[in-house]
Amino acid sequence: MKSNDPETKCKEDLIKELNKDLALEYAAAIQYIQHASVISGGEYDTIQKELLVHSREEMQHAVSLSEQIDFLGGAPTVDVEERKVAPESLEMLKQDLAGEDIAISRYRERIAQAETMQEYGLRRVLEDILVQEEEHKRDLLTVIEKK
Numbered sequence: 151m152k153s154n155d156p157e158t159k160c161k162e163d164l165i166k167e168l169n170k171d172l173a174l175e176y177a178a179a180i181q182y183i184q185h186a187s188v189i190s191g192g193e194y195d196t197i198q199k200e201l202l203v204h205s206r207e208e209m210q211h212a213v214s215l216s217e218q219i220d221f222l223g224g225a226p227t228v229d230v231e232e233r234k235v236a237p238e239s240l241e242m243l244k245q246d247l248a249g250e251d252i253a254i255s256r257y258r259e260r261i262a263q264a265e266t267m268q269e270y271g272l273r274r275v276l277e278d279i280l281v282q283e284e285e286h287k288r289d290l291l292t293v294i295e296k297k
Contacts, residue, residue: 167259172212172227175208180205182208183202188242191239204286247294
């Protein structure tokens with residue numbers, strides 16, 4: 151039920167966006183598993199293992215987001231955003247990189263929302279997620295830039 155109260159509206163908007171982030175985390179975890187399974191070429195051995203680590207971290211992000219959404223009074227989504235697949239290994243990594251760029255941008259926005267609403271615990275959780283997303287980006291760029 152939507153509210154006309156500005157504070158309630160801000161909270162509803164935050165929950166909506168957190169649920170979008172959650173759906174993106176589910177998709178990222180699935181995509182990383184698929185890419186790790188099908189990526190080929192000796193030059194991708196190290197990143198292949200790292201993609202599985204990324205997948206586990208994305209699922210932990212999903213758990214953290216679910217807890218925060220529930221704490222804010224929302225219901226965590228079970229929706230999954232679009233996943234990307236490609237027949238070529240380098241293209242897979244570029245798809246993963248694009249997903250990380252989206253996540254980084256969205257988490258910066260969410261951190262600002264949490265700050266505005268004085269939801270400092272949520273802000274901290276989001277900052278921790280952001281740090282890992284930035285690490286994922288660096289991991290991917292290390293391999294992509296060598297090609």
